[in-house]
Amino acid sequence: MCGIIAFADKTMLNKKPVLNNMMDMIKHRGPNSSGEYINDTVALGFRRLSIIDLKGGSQPILNEDGSVAIIFNGEIYNYQSIREDLLAAGHIFKTHADTEVLLHGYEEYGIDGLLKKVRGMFAFLIWDDNKQQLVGARDFFGIKPMYYYHDGDTFIVGSEIKAFLKHPKFKKELNKEALKPYMTFQYSALDETFFKNVYRIPEGHYFTLKDGDLKIQQYWDMDFKENNLSLEETIDAIDKSIEDSVNAHRISEVEVGSLLSSGVDSSYITSVLRPEHTFSIGFDNKKYHEGDAAKELADRLGLENTSDIVTEKEALNNFPLIQYHLDEPDSNPSCVPLYFLTKLAHKDVTVILSGEGADELFAGYANYGYHSHSKAVRVFGEGLKKLPKGMKYSIAHTLKKMPNFHGRLHLYEASAPAEEFFIGEARVFNEDQSAAILKPDYQQSHSVQEIVTESYKKVRHYDDEVKKMQYLDIHQFMPKDILLKADKLAMANSMELRVPFLDKEVAALAEGIPTKYLLNAENSKYALREAANRHLPKEWADREKLGFPVPIKQWLEDEPFYKEVRNLFEQEWVSEFFDQDAILDILDKTFRQESDDRRKVWTIYTFLVWYKVFFIDEELPTFVPDADKAYA
Known part of the structure; x- marks a missing residue:
């Protein structure tokens, strides 16, 4: 919906020009209007993308006596019922916006009580002049971003780090500890970002800042406890839950469309929403064009589908712009199609629904643990899961030492403790491989095991290894990669992206579903697929998961791009981070097809592109069209 930025600094007398410069950096998040609240202690800035209460929803919004002010990014889907309760309690509303519901809800229920009531995606900041405190909260899953910087008397908080760069007391410095974990995870994996002393407010947390003292507190978390529903009852409950969530997520005063790929997640959302507009993207390579399958589904559902082809030139020339909008390096290849997909959708709609979160909630x-297409291997693997823990783990350790055979990985992961093999959905370099190419100053960081252990500690009492893995991804891969790129790359194109799977009511159902209904010999995400099949053409929901296929291998084997990457790898400043001979060897062998290290090359390339944008280049990147492509 918008972008928010704020800072607390009692020593800065003229805060307005600083705040305006910071707001300009996130204008793409809210091109419709801006607003500000400034006093001796704080400055709050807001950029608006108008979705609800188009005439009256400008921010900041103040309470009746002007003592409490709020700026808010997101949507509260149950705001109307909460508003009725607040009106009955005597609160006076000046707008019909969900923002003001948060404001009066904070006054009536306090921050803890308010967060128990709301349903939505959000990052908001409240200045309470009576208590002389700044309060901020981030939604349950981390759909909406919130970063902070705290150094001495200066506290900065907001939607995007790039806005911090315009604060005169912000010290722009690379966090050297972020690089090594990134090489494994493909995204910024630590709580501290790639910018030194810039941290995320974690998902499901709120903070209070009073007299320079920052306190961060958790208010919500997933808690997997199996229910006693039958399979059919589970499928019924999923379908009702998704229908309810999609209906809540369609609330808007502007048109709502949906992103559509060949997979079950976006197809399910689209089939329930039935929007006027659906959008798909592909590449100038037939193997990597999801638009064909999406168009087929849209036709069978009777929906309009708009698709586009991303050319190699278009993708690579605008990769610096994509990394700029992400704030931190992210080598997830799907960043490229997602940027162009939201750019395409922006021509017709302002709000889009998407399928993020289904894989984490529904396995x-x-x-x-779904590595084999053999039904016999899958059935045997399900049997292993039922064995006593000691016997099961012993079998896993035996399998790990055995020579490879078909189904070995599937059976190993069906019997091993999650902590031994699972570090999250993404894995590029292992730690030894990273150490072999990184310079000594960049080898000092938290180990991969230390990073994931923080999540595993919280679920050490779980007997279900799949639930452990889901919990880790919900707190690692999902908020730091999947949701971050979804928000940033949609907002880069002034689009609000909503994710109906990541609704707290859907999550309340998902955390109770037995794993046997989700991951079994039949399929992954089994119960969800069965629910989706009630809305989709026969067997559509059972299609194999593709994600966003991106032709990185073809690009790196294309001589012009290979030379461009090689030129970057050869730059003198690159020797600060990497053994250049080693990374050039990885690149050259990939180009000559002697090895397939496309993900490793892409991960190194992504970091260098990002670093060049933020620490070397003097001008910010802008969109570069492909001269050979006709644009609508």
């Missing part, structure tokens, strides 16, 4: 990833 859709192959790495949860």
